[in-house]
Amino acid sequence: MEIRPILSALLRNKTGAVLVAVQVAISLAILSNALHIVNVRQAVAARPSGIADEESVFHISARHLKPAGHNEQLATQARETGALRSVQGVLSVAMTNQVPLSRSGSTNGVAVDRKQANETGSAAFYISPDSLIKTWGLKLVEGRDFEAADVLEFDEATSSEFPTTVIVTKALAEKLFPGSASVIGKSFFFGTGEDAQAVRIVGVVERLQSTSAQVSSSGEYATIVAMRMTGPNAVQYTVRVEPGQRERVMREAQAALRKVSSDPVITKPSDVTEHRGERYRADIALSWMLITVSVLLLLITASGIVGMASLWVTQRRKQIGVRRALGARRIDILRYFVTENIMITSGGVTAGVLLAIALNQLLVSQLEMARLPLGYLGAGAGVFWALGILAVYGPAWRAASTSPALATRSA
Numbered sequence: 001m002e003i004r005p006i007l008s009a010l011l012r013n014k015t016g017a018v019l020v021a022v023q024v025a026i027s028l029a030i031l032s033n034a035l036h037i038v039n040v041r042q043a044v045a046a047r048p049s050g051i052a053d054e055e056s057v058f059h060i061s062a063r064h065l066k067p068a069g070h071n072e073q074l075a076t077q078a079r080e081t082g083a084l085r086s087v088q089g090v091l092s093v094a095m096t097n098q099v100p101l102s103r104s105g106s107t108n109g110v111a112v113d114r115k116q117a118n119e120t121g122s123a124a125f126y127i128s129p130d131s132l133i134k135t136w137g138l139k140l141v142e143g144r145d146f147e148a149a150d151v152l153e154f155d156e157a158t159s160s161e162f163p164t165t166v167i168v169t170k171a172l173a174e175k176l177f178p179g180s181a182s183v184i185g186k187s188f189f190f191g192t193g194e195d196a197q198a199v200r201i202v203g204v205v206e207r208l209q210s211t212s213a214q215v216s217s218s219g220e221y222a223t224i225v226a227m228r229m230t231g232p233n234a235v236q237y238t239v240r241v242e243p244g245q246r247e248r249v250m251r252e253a254q255a256a257l258r259k260v261s262s263d264p265v266i267t268k269p270s271d272v273t274e275h276r277g278e279r280y281r282a283d284i285a286l287s288w289m290l291i292t293v294s295v296l297l298l299l300i301t302a303s304g305i306v307g308m309a310s311l312w313v314t315q316r317r318k319q320i321g322v323r324r325a326l327g328a329r330r331i332d333i334l335r336y337f338v339t340e341n342i343m344i345t346s347g348g349v350t351a352g353v354l355l356a357i358a359l360n361q362l363l364v365s366q367l368e369m370a371r372l373p374l375g376y377l378g379a380g381a382g383v384f385w386a387l388g389i390l391a392v393y394g395p396a397w398r399a400a401s402t403s404p405a406l407a408t409r410s411a
Contacts, residue, residue, distance in 0.1 A: 003339070017344045023304050024348025024384050027297045029355035032380040033363065034290040036372050041287050044215055045280035049100045050169075050208035050222075052137025054272035056091075056243050058250050059099050060084075063234040066263035070155045073230040076261070081130075083256040084237055089245035090253075094130035096238050097229070098211050101275040105211030108190045108223070112176055116192050121175050123168075123221040124210035125190075129228035133167070133205065135240050141170060143184040143203035146226040150202070156231025162190075163225040167203040171220035190223075199225070213279055246271065298387065305391035309341065313399040320399050330400035337396035338389055345388035349381045356380070 051057055062080060077095065084093045098105030109119035132138060133145045150165045168176075173183045180186070183204060189196035208222040241249045254267040277284075313320070320333055360372035 021348035025351035027301045028352030032356045032376040038287045041283040058271040060269045061236045063266040079260045083260040092135040092240040094135040097127040100209040101279045126224040139206040151226040162197040166199040167224040302391045309392040309395040333400035341392040
């Protein structure tokens with residue numbers, strides 16, 4: 001089949017063809033960028049927190065309503081830790097000041113030199129007298145876990161001491177000492193100036209997200225120091241349980257804490273799944289919104305192509321009848337309309353690819369989005385070519401099935 005007669009016919013009646021091509025171009029530009037954003041957001045929401053087997057870890061806070069002194073709080077912490085460890089199914093318990101993905105916690109500025117004008121970065125500040133590496137299943141890639149001698153007993157009301165050893169994440173180690181083969185034994189500072197606290201690195205974990213879990217690399221800047229703190233009335237414990245036992249252990253853990261407490265205590269459990277859902281709620285909502293928009297765009301584009309194809313068939317009913325009377329086969333009529341639609345769709349796809357790249361450039365410059373991979377453009381082009389063929393097939397087949405006598409009959 002020659003393309004020139006089809007192109008000539010389109011140029012004589014180009015308004016409808018241009019409208020369909022414009023619709024395809026706009027839809028392709030929006031669809032490819034929308035699906036790219038969805039993929040990026042889902043990848044962000046699925047990032048590992050550093051906690052191994054998140055389904056087997058939960059956290060529980062215990063807020064005591066009666067004020068207590070340093071020694072009394074230490075005794076209470078020991079009783080509560082023992083009570084939690086005695087619950088059937090518990091594998092490990094650790095006190096901690098904060099947990100990943102919770103969107104609530106503390107950070108500290110870090111620097112490699114006291115004299116720096118600006119800090120090197122900001123890192124999540126995890127405190128625990130117990131092994132978070134064991135309880136959270138953190139992967140130790142260099143150095144060691146804390147030992148008993150590393151743990152500092154700290155009374156928030158009276159003490160001014162600070163730990164001298166620290167465990168850092170691999171991302172923070174690379175930020176502080178880029179290119180170093182090993183950071184074990186190296187020192188850095190919390191803060192800058194004369195009051196900056198010097199600490200020595202004894203271990204490096206592969207990954208531990210901050211409480212905010214930022215999308216940038218700073219979301220994995222974290223430090224762990226070994227301290228047993230007293231002062232606040234609320235204490236938080238993080239617990240690892242046997243697989244599949246979390247819900248039962250959470251209930252029994254609350255009862256165990258209330259049982260060993262000599263004064264009124266308010267317990268509040270939470271888990272990593274809950275924190276992850278809260279942290280990425282907006283990302284998930286955005287993904288579903290963009291998926292919905294993409295589906296609607298596809299439906300609207302398909303209906304536009306079907307409607308325009310039906311109109312063209314109706315307008316050229318007599319022409320089709322004459323061609324059939326002159327010996328044109330059904331497959332010839334069908335091929336004519338399909339080819340015509342592919343030409344229109346191809347024009348729209350070409351413009352859509354350029355528009356998609358321009359839209360992505362705008363998103364990259366204004367919103368720091370990732371660049372659109374070419375695979376999305378190729379897949380989008382394929383989708384709209386297939387959509388164009390499927391959308392025009394019905395009207396084209398009906399046109400090809402019309403008998404010459406009916407098609408040429410005067411109204």
